[in-house]
Amino acid sequence: MTVSPKSPDTAHRLSLLVCDGWADYALMDIGEGRRLERFGRLLVDRPEEQAMGKRQNPALWANADAVFQAQAGGIEGRWTMAGGGPAPERFPLSWDGLSFHGRFTAFRHMGFFPEQALHWHHIVNSVSALQSKGIDQPKLLNLFGYTGLASLVAARAGAHVTHVDASKRAIAHARDNQTMAGLDDKPIRWLIDDAVAFVARERRRGNSYHGIILDPPKFGRGPKGEEWELFDHLPAHLADCVELLAKDGAFMVLSAYAIRASALALDDLMHASFEGRGGAITSGELAIRTESGDRLLSTSLFSHWSV
Numbered sequence: 001m002t003v004s005p006k007s008p009d010t011a012h013r014l015s016l017l018v019c020d021g022w023a024d025y026a027l028m029d030i031g032e033g034r035r036l037e038r039f040g041r042l043l044v045d046r047p048e049e050q051a052m053g054k055r056q057n058p059a060l061w062a063n064a065d066a067v068f069q070a071q072a073g074g075i076e077g078r079w080t081m082a083g084g085g086p087a088p089e090r091f092p093l094s095w096d097g098l099s100f101h102g103r104f105t106a107f108r109h110m111g112f113f114p115e116q117a118l119h120w121h122h123i124v125n126s127v128s129a130l131q132s133k134g135i136d137q138p139k140l141l142n143l144f145g146y147t148g149l150a151s152l153v154a155a156r157a158g159a160h161v162t163h164v165d166a167s168k169r170a171i172a173h174a175r176d177n178q179t180m181a182g183l184d185d186k187p188i189r190w191l192i193d194d195a196v197a198f199v200a201r202e203r204r205r206g207n208s209y210h211g212i213i214l215d216p217p218k219f220g221r222g223p224k225g226e227e228w229e230l231f232d233h234l235p236a237h238l239a240d241c242v243e244l245l246a247k248d249g250a251f252m253v254l255s256a257y258a259i260r261a262s263a264l265a266l267d268d269l270m271h272a273s274f275e276g277r278g279g280a281i282t283s284g285e286l287a288i289r290t291e292s293g294d295r296l297l298s299t300s301l302f303s304h305w306s307v
């Protein structure tokens, strides 16, 4: 790679975050377009475009408890259970003592993204860094928050959380996780709203947050059908989010999945968005390490900012 003499460090801007499994999660093997994972006691076999190599432990795959087959040409599909019968609607899991439900969704997802455990650790550390600056109950905004694990982790760490998602169903699952985690008494506002409209309104009201987590999909819709398209809408939305960040200490966690973008593009946008705000930006790819320890599965792009 040619490095401009003006900025010799730009070639080293990207980081690789590697998520190892935990008691209730392990990436057992990858290959031939699929991933084999253990969720609690269940061995799950599902499609994975990034897994182009050979499988390391082919015999293990025969033990899968649940196998997802996509419908031809589509993202949706069906689960087949080893014992026959339908997939359970939900099943118990836990991360770092926080209980929640895994789910067999029609979109191959399990109701949460296990690699985000690295972001959860980062959120806990960021909340405690703010608390040690004297901000006892940091205000955190979780946009496109889905089933709420980042919100629950932050609330348990002592944050006051505002969780925004367009989907009634995702919010219902997030509330179910809150009860499952025994965190019903924690201050979390669950809002069914369009992330873009909510942030614009918060700006007009002059509100601010100490932490913003964004996990925008490539395409999405707000509750009134508002269109979200990552490439078109992220720059202005991110600029609005930056304006919402408190001046006395703040952090941001941005993720992007399955998009035709480079971590460099995300990093460049973050640098442009945070110009003049100081602080440090780390961007890169987030990968999961296989149980055997010698292979990595790329899952998403990320960018962290903090001051």
Ligand SMILES: C[S@@+](CC[C@H](N)C(=O)[O-])C[C@H]1O[C@@H](n2cnc3c(N)ncnc32)[C@H](O)[C@@H]1O
Pocket: 143, 144, 145, 146, 147, 164, 165, 166, 167, 170, 193, 194, 195, 196, 215, 216, 217, 218, 219, 220, 221, 222, 223, 226, 227, 228, 255, 256, 257, 258
């Ligand atoms: C599943 S999560 C993110 C997962 C991951 N980034 C991915 O793309 O697979 C995306 C969440 O964004 C929500 N969402 C989509 N468009 C939205 C919008 N305009 N405002 C708020 N939430 C939205 C969806 O309901 C969903 O829960």
